[in-house]
Amino acid sequence: MKITSLTMIGNECEIIESFVRYNCHFIDEMTFVFDTGCIDNTLEILRRLQREGCPIILKDESLVSYEQKAMENKYLRILASDPETDMIIPLDADEFITAAENPRTALEKLKLDRVYQMGWKNYVPFPGDDTSEKFIPKRMTHCKKTEASYTKVMIPSKLVREEEIILTTGHHGVESRSKVTVEMISHIFIAHFPMISREQYQSKIYCNNIRYITWMNRGNGEGAHLNSLLSELEAGKDNFYEGISVYDYEDQHGTVIEQELELKYCDPEKLEIRYPELAKVDLTRNLVKTGEVMALKAYNLEIDKLDKADRPVALIYGTGRNAELILQEIPENILNIRAYIDTHSEKKFTMFHRRIVITPEMIRCFRFDKIIISSEKFYEEMLQELIRAGIDKNKIAGREFILNLTIEALNNKNRS
Template identity: 30%
Template sequence: MHAAAVSMVRNECDVIELFARINLRAFAHLFIVDHGSNDGTPAILERLRLEGLPITVLHEHGIQQTQAQTLTRLVRHVAALGRYGYVVPLDADEFVQLPAGFEWESLDETLGDAYYGQVHWATYVPMCGDFFGARAPLHAHFRLRAMALPEESKVVLPRAAALDCTLGPGSHAAHTPSGHAPKVLPLSLCHAPVRSAGQLLRKALIGTHVLSIKPDRLPTEGAHWDALAAELRRRDYRCDDDFLKAMALRYALPADAPLPRVDDEGDACAHRIGTDDDVIRHRDLAHIDVIAGLDGFLAKACAEINALSAIGNPAARKRRWLRW
């Protein structure tokens, strides 16, 4: 029995190669929707595909965040192919690491016909801001945050549940007409949401604007990105190593929660993401340009505003045609 992962990504050039290489140890195929990236993400995915990695890349170009709807359609499509016993939605900063000897069919007895799986996040913290300063950055620079978030998890969908499921925001839960209930699985999902100053600035600033125009946004959806963007503005957009580490330690925790420690005890290789062979081979495309990212977002936003203005204003449509 094989499993496939599905993902929707936007501007993840620093980590998308490692996302593919590490997760392909757990999955037979990756189905990735690129959501209008204007950095090196599409080119890296194309290089990986030409390298022979089992990746299917699809494209979506709208500016609004439609992750739940897009991944719901993709999960159903992948399940309908009939090739995969399990379908798992992942973000580009999430890495599944299976225990030695694990087989996906071993979950059949655990989940049966009434359950889908849930895997808890294990959040990792960068020990320095120089993401590209190490040969294998995720393995070398990141350590496990001691405080877990048991309420935050990702779904693992048996094919029967995936065929007609509806994913919630972030793929933290799923609904099926048959009423599949969640059951926690003893699998490891490594999560590295904060990686470098450039990544944090781009993600927070663009992410908060994109969510601000989402018509069906839930009351608390993306609240951590709003809070982070506000803090970055208060700091005049300065993001040193200490701030980066603090933001990773506080990621998705309540505002009044104590700052957790980093679990770096025991064997030096314990609790790491990947291995020391997980190097970034396409570094020429992996570096983040914050200004280019913001410029690309503004260009897309202005294009959509102009298009909407033309639709609602016949005179504007005529003026645009005469200018042309």
């Protein structure tokens, strides 16, 4: 049986390494979808885990406005189209799959003719937690005695293909064109770690509330739990431990008990956290980065009004003499230049020939056909910098791209 997971990620740096190192013991392939809401060290941690050999696939949806339900269902169908995939488990980055036996054994016993619903056990911060412990399920060992009323689903891929199943927001349930058997199971469940530290808690509330402003298809009440927590923070209330109850839904006053997540089915060496320096939550930085992303969205809307639809869109890498030479080489009306890229942080968000200057990590906020490297001398170095930033090599070119565009424009003019 091939089991794959699907996870939409935001700012998850404090828990993402724990999530991968634990769940990959039981899951064959882990697909992560990210957008411009992921602005902390989460992606860097995932790329390092990927280089280690963890079965990670990264999908960039930074150019799409935040639409959780639509995006999850898009990738649900993509994953289900793989004939080798048997079971798809949508998981948030703070969810750990566990069972009364080895989770992998329990999963492989499931029939593939129905959707499964699993219970949700909420783990909560406790005053005596050892905050020096970096593997989150070892740090947080207290949970609510009563499981939350919400459930999460697992879906056989053939049902997605045959019954056109649709995940509800948050993958708490499914919709389908015909009656599909949905079985509630108790021997497999989700250990949920929604709140880890005060910094992570505040970052989640502030940054997600900003992001939700652009969630245009949000239903009535979706995200309301974060809205209520935001109002308390803005009123000056230190509601970290009180805020935990929001994630308990109907069981807001349940008793907290100590019940450590079962780890005996994992290789202890593979649970070792290797990147603790990337896991620290920086609230100020996250707020600033979220604001920058929102500002770049507004910038792009304005540039959209200036671009000509029949011309390719380019980002120019460089703002020095070579970039000036490129501008002299570009004939009028053959290229839309959207922004310039420079690695010098002091140039970030300055203007160069009426276009904004960005650093490489901001490239994913921009739609473009090509990135044109202005320097021939440092071409290879700049190319590798772009590849490390996650840019497809096929979308990177040198100055020959402009020459080819110029020749094509001349040929078109002669033919006309």
